[in-house]
Amino acid sequence: MASETVSELKRLKMSDIARLCGVSTSTVSRALAGSPLIQEATREMIIQIADANGYVINPLARGLRLQRTNTIGVVFPLGAITAQLISDPFFQQMLGHMVDEISLRGYQILVSKVTPPKPGWLRELIKAHRTDGMVVIGQSDQHAALNDAGQVYLPLVVWGAHLPDQQYCVVGLDNVAGGRMATEHLIAIGRRRIAFLGDPSPPEIEQRRRGYLAACKAAGLDVTDRLIVPAGFSPQQAEAAAERLLAESPDVDAVFAASDVIALSALHVLRRAGKRVPEDVAVIGFDDSAVAAHSNPPLTTVRQDLAQAARLMVDQLFQRLDGQPTDGVTLAPELVIRQSTVRS
Amino acid sequence: MASETVSELKRLKMSDIARLCGVSTSTVSRALAGSPLIQEATREMIIQIADANGYVINPLARGLRLQRTNTIGVVFPLGAITAQLISDPFFQQMLGHMVDEISLRGYQILVSKVTPPKPGWLRELIKAHRTDGMVVIGQSDQHAALNDAGQVYLPLVVWGAHLPDQQYCVVGLDNVAGGRMATEHLIAIGRRRIAFLGDPSPPEIEQRRRGYLAACKAAGLDVTDRLIVPAGFSPQQAEAAAERLLAESPDVDAVFAASDVIALSALHVLRRAGKRVPEDVAVIGFDDSAVAAHSNPPLTTVRQDLAQAARLMVDQLFQRLDGQPTDGVTLAPELVIRQSTVRS
DNA sequence: TCGCCCCCTGCAAACGATTGTCATTCCGTT
DNA sequence: AACGGAATGACAATCGTTTGCAGGGGGCGA
Numbered sequence: 001m002a003s004e005t006v007s008e009l010k011r012l013k014m015s016d017i018a019r020l021c022g023v024s025t026s027t028v029s030r031a032l033a034g035s036p037l038i039q040e041a042t043r044e045m046i047i048q049i050a051d052a053n054g055y056v057i058n059p060l061a062r063g064l065r066l067q068r069t070n071t072i073g074v075v076f077p078l079g080a081i082t083a084q085l086i087s088d089p090f091f092q093q094m095l096g097h098m099v100d101e102i103s104l105r106g107y108q109i110l111v112s113k114v115t116p117p118k119p120g121w122l123r124e125l126i127k128a129h130r131t132d133g134m135v136v137i138g139q140s141d142q143h144a145a146l147n148d149a150g151q152v153y154l155p156l157v158v159w160g161a162h163l164p165d166q167q168y169c170v171v172g173l174d175n176v177a178g179g180r181m182a183t184e185h186l187i188a189i190g191r192r193r194i195a196f197l198g199d200p201s202p203p204e205i206e207q208r209r210r211g212y213l214a215a216c217k218a219a220g221l222d223v224t225d226r227l228i229v230p231a232g233f234s235p236q237q238a239e240a241a242a243e244r245l246l247a248e249s250p251d252v253d254a255v256f257a258a259s260d261v262i263a264l265s266a267l268h269v270l271r272r273a274g275k276r277v278p279e280d281v282a283v284i285g286f287d288d289s290a291v292a293a294h295s296n297p298p299l300t301t302v303r304q305d306l307a308q309a310a311r312l313m314v315d316q317l318f319q320r321l322d323g324q325p326t327d328g329v330t331l332a333p334e335l336v337i338r339q340s341t342v343r344s
Numbered sequence: 345m346a347s348e349t350v351s352e353l354k355r356l357k358m359s360d361i362a363r364l365c366g367v368s369t370s371t372v373s374r375a376l377a378g379s380p381l382i383q384e385a386t387r388e389m390i391i392q393i394a395d396a397n398g399y400v401i402n403p404l405a406r407g408l409r410l411q412r413t414n415t416i417g418v419v420f421p422l423g424a425i426t427a428q429l430i431s432d433p434f435f436q437q438m439l440g441h442m443v444d445e446i447s448l449r450g451y452q453i454l455v456s457k458v459t460p461p462k463p464g465w466l467r468e469l470i471k472a473h474r475t476d477g478m479v480v481i482g483q484s485d486q487h488a489a490l491n492d493a494g495q496v497y498l499p500l501v502v503w504g505a506h507l508p509d510q511q512y513c514v515v516g517l518d519n520v521a522g523g524r525m526a527t528e529h530l531i532a533i534g535r536r537r538i539a540f541l542g543d544p545s546p547p548e549i550e551q552r553r554r555g556y557l558a559a560c561k562a563a564g565l566d567v568t569d570r571l572i573v574p575a576g577f578s579p580q581q582a583e584a585a586a587e588r589l590l591a592e593s594p595d596v597d598a599v600f601a602a603s604d605v606i607a608l609s610a611l612h613v614l615r616r617a618g619k620r621v622p623e624d625v626a627v628i629g630f631d632d633s634a635v636a637a638h639s640n641p642p643l644t645t646v647r648q649d650l651a652q653a654a655r656l657m658v659d660q661l662f663q664r665l666d667g668q669p670t671d672g673v674t675l676a677p678e679l680v681i682r683q684s685t686v687r688s
Numbered sequence: 689t690c691g692c693c694c695c696c697t698g699c700a701a702a703c704g705a706t707t708g709t710c711a712t713t714c715c716g717t718t
Numbered sequence: 719a720a721c722g723g724a725a726t727g728a729c730a731a732t733c734g735t736t737t738g739c740a741g742g743g744g745g746c747g748a
Contacts (some may be wrong), residue, residue, distance in 0.1 A: 011471075012471075013348075013734055013735090014734065014735065014736095015742085016732080017651045021724080022730090023697075024697065024698045024699080025698085025734090025735080025736095026694085026697075026698060026699080026700095026736075026737075027698075028347065028695060028735085029737085030697090030736085033736085036697070037695085038696075038697085038698095039695085039696065042696085042697090052727065054468075055471075056468050056472050057470035057472075057734085057735075058408075058472065058473055058733090058734050059472050059473075059474050059736070060404050060408045060413070060473065060474065060734080060735090061408050061703090061736090062734080062735055062736080063404045063735090064404045064405055064408055064705090064733090064734080064735075064737050065702075065703050065735045065737090066703085066736070067703075069404070075441075078447065082686075085707085088735040089433075089436075090635060092433075092436040092437060092439070092440045093436060095436070095439060095443075096435065096436045096439065097439065099420075099439075099455050099457055100457070102457075103456070103457045108454060108455075108456065108474075109454065109455040109456075110415075110452060110453065110454055110455075111443050111447075111452075111453040111454075111455060111740095112447070112452065112453075113443055113444070113447045120398065122709095123398060124400050125569075127356075127398065127399075128400050128401075128404050129355075129404065130404065131450065148466075150724055155709045160345065170441060187744095188692085190639050192383040203721095214345030219441065231559075234605075247639075251539050264638050267638075290433060290634070290635055291634055291638050294608050294611075294635050294639040294640065295638040295639065295640065295700065296638065296639065296641070296642070297640070298640070323728030328748080333515055336725070355704095357703095357704055357705085358704070358705065358706095359704080359705095367725060367727075367728090368728050368729080369704095369705080369706095369728090370707075370727075370728065370729080371727060371728080372707075373705065373706055373707085374706085374707085374727090377706085379707095381726070381727085382727085383725085383726070383736085384725080386726090386727095401704090401705075402703090402705065403705095404703085405702080405703070405704030405705040405706090405733090406703090406704080406706080407705090407735050408703090408704080408705075408733045408734065408735095409704080409705050409706050409707090409732070410705085410733085411733075435746090459724090472698070582732095608700055648704055
């Protein structure tokens with residue numbers, strides 16, 4: 001079309017098209033929406049003229065009128081305590097999958113990073129009405145805010161841990177089972193002094209630690225506090241934590257890290273301290289992120305299938321958009337054994 | 345506040361607040377916007393009542409009126425040819441950094457995945473007016489569309505390769521230099537039969553290949569076509585390509601992969617074929633993504649600093665939002681030597 | 689030729705904010 | 719006491735769609 005010239009970016013509204021077609025605005029609106037009220041011939045003529053002129057409906061005006069935006073919000077609450085960045089591979093992957101799943105359904109994605117959240121943050125986000133529904137990635141320390149909103153706002157799905165007094169829809173791994181599974185594996189290969197590396201303020205991590213404690217107790221291992229070291233999610237924080245662990249408990253023979261990134265940092269610190277992995281110290285991670293399979297040695301880890309998780313979350317969200325409540329899903333963790341753990 | 349009760353999610357508009365305050369809507373609007381026309385006392389009263397009632401301005405209505413949305417679009421055009429997914433670590437990281445940088449400036453992020461693009465896609469995206477500006481990640485095969493839009497739409501910044509007839513602002517690595525640098529390193533450690541693995545349809549990759557060819561030519565190596573194998577960006581495609589390479593050129597002694605993911609796949613295939621890396625075959629990647637440092641052996645690679653890249657892009661975009669054209673930036677690649685390449 | 693129905697199409701009122709223009713009030717001054 | 723002027727707040731138009739309602743015109747039967 002000759003119409004696609006350089007000057008063609010001027011704002012063109014529906015009434016302009018109407019004038020061009022010699023009909024009223026409402027007819028154009030109906031024609032573009034495919035309403036049966038409009039004669040087929042008229043419709044074709046209008047559509048033809050509309051896109052010859054490169055007309056695009058203004059979604060803001062449309063959204064204002066319809067109270068519907070065709071947009072899903074993906075929200076990352078980064079708690080005050082945890083310094084988890086969106087640059088953590090877990091979040092990156094989750095975001096990537098969310099984009100894939102949501103755009104597959106023809107919706108747009110509005111990403112919000114809330115850090116650190118103020119009391120009313122979630123309600124404010126909801127009341128802004130910029131999105132038709134919302135996915136929250138990770139509970140961080142915002143369980144109360146989620147409960148508060150979840151009771152009154154249906155189209156909300158949260159990735160995270162299942163908590164007892166929960167009023168919102170959660171899709172998440174059985175983190176207790178994951179923690180137990182990892183620890184039992186370490187015990188099974190003969191390790192006795194097993195450390196836990198991770199910051200337990202997000203409930204997911206807290207539950208992994210609970211699983212760890214349960215497995216230790218079941219095996220009759222006594223877990224001194226020195227073996228449980230809070231570790232942030234960044235490589236720097238994780239390395240510091242691993243060094244503290246080594247200093248306080250030089251005889252440790254296994255490390256269960258709350259994430260693969262932490263595990264890799266531990267690997268690094270251990271090697272630097274002259275420990276062999278897995279001979280002297282076995283290491284197990286969590287997530288099965290891309291790094292785990294290719295590390296040296298390849299990292300045993302607890303896998304969470306984020307592609308599937310994202311699909312489930314978006315499925316449930318769309319059910320909720322249709323007005324049907326959903327119950328959330330608990331996913332089963334899967335132990336992926338690689339070379340960072342072997343029998344001692 | 346007693347106001348934060350369960351039933352409080354009902355739509356509350358500015359006129360409601362006005363009624364509650366006993367003033368007109370315009371006064372509320374001005375008060376909330378901090379206009380000097382409103383008396384301080386009135387303003388405080390209004391603000392107090394507004395957030396006691398949990399009032400939140402409707403951004404759609406506001407955007408419609410102001411023709412400004414406080415939102416930046418982040419667009420991923422996935423070309424017809426390349427099957428690059430948003431789940432590639434490069435895209436994921438870039439998206440993560442974009443979210444960080446943009447939300448730092450108080451803007452929202454609208455993510456669009458365009459795949460495979462229809463002719464008018466970029467203009468349509470622009471004309472929708474949902475965003476105040478746009479960042480396009482990767483040119484894919486959409487140079488023409490970008491040129492078309494870039495001439496008339498100022499607030500647009502593209503990540504990618506610098507091309508001769510370019511009408512839009514590009515921030516990107518000097519990919520030719522990167523390719524040359526990688527290849528020269530392989531030559532310097534004594535390799536002679538150097539393969540290139542990568543799909544040259546995105547211009548970035550094409551330029552890396554150009555650098556590779558230039559370096560080979562300068563060193564007097566003859567590059568048979570058999571050594572240049574198109575490889576998709578997914579691990580599966582990359583493995584297939586690596587296998588093809590090995591089948592056709594069993595005597596290859598170095599591989600330059602267009603991305604770290606491809607390099608890791610090559611590593612895998614080589615190992616399976618009984619080749620030692622780096623003794624028999626040296627391998628070099630591109631990106632320095634998280635996997636590179638931790639692989640076995642750790643991967644020599646050409647680093648692009650995505651955090652800096654994201655910052656620069658967003659900086660330039662905001663200058664453009666202020667009406668000032670910008671020239672784009674060419675970033676210098678950096679060779680990161682690890683154990684996957686050593687002197688033969 | 690008239691009248692009746694049915695398709696179509698157009699009018700106008702929302703959706704929820706912002707802002708130029710103008711009326712009112714209140715003060716001080718002469 | 720009357721007037722000028724600053725300060726304050728209300729009115730109404732506007733951003734670009736959608737949609738309930740009503741009206742116009744054409745076809746068909748009588």
